[in-house]
Amino acid sequence: MRRLSVLLAAAVCVALLSAPAVAAPKVLWGRSTYYASRYVGQTMACGGRYRHRKMIAAVDLDLPVKCGKTLVVKNRANGRKISVTVADRCSCPGRTIIDLSRRAARKLRYVSAGWTQVRVKVLPAA
Secondary structure (H helix, E strand, O other): OHHHHHHHHHHHHHHHOOOOOOOOOOOEEEEEEEOOOHOOOOEEEOOOEHHHHHEEEEEEEEOOOOOOOEEEEEOOOOOOEEEEEEEEEEEEOOEEEEEEEEHHHHHHOOOOOEEEEEEEEEEOOO
């Protein structure tokens, strides 16, 4: 009986380890701000220069999101969604998890407020 239970447990472990891993998209919740105009033209952490007319973002250093990743950002106040590319890293204060370019903030319609609550979904690599 004991041998049967050990064999059964081993078979279950092998089945679980050999099954393909399906990674669920990572979802983050927090506050979003946008880059100040004074940063236009400055070099970003991922290379290149900041351009406020591009759909780019800087994510907090503590978040496990790499440069070049595509994110879907949803404004929780009005339901608007946009797609941005991670081009920079930042040490965001407080509960801020992402800084967006001015164009991205305009599309989410929060420029006049300066910040908004967002849901950020990290898309899997294609």
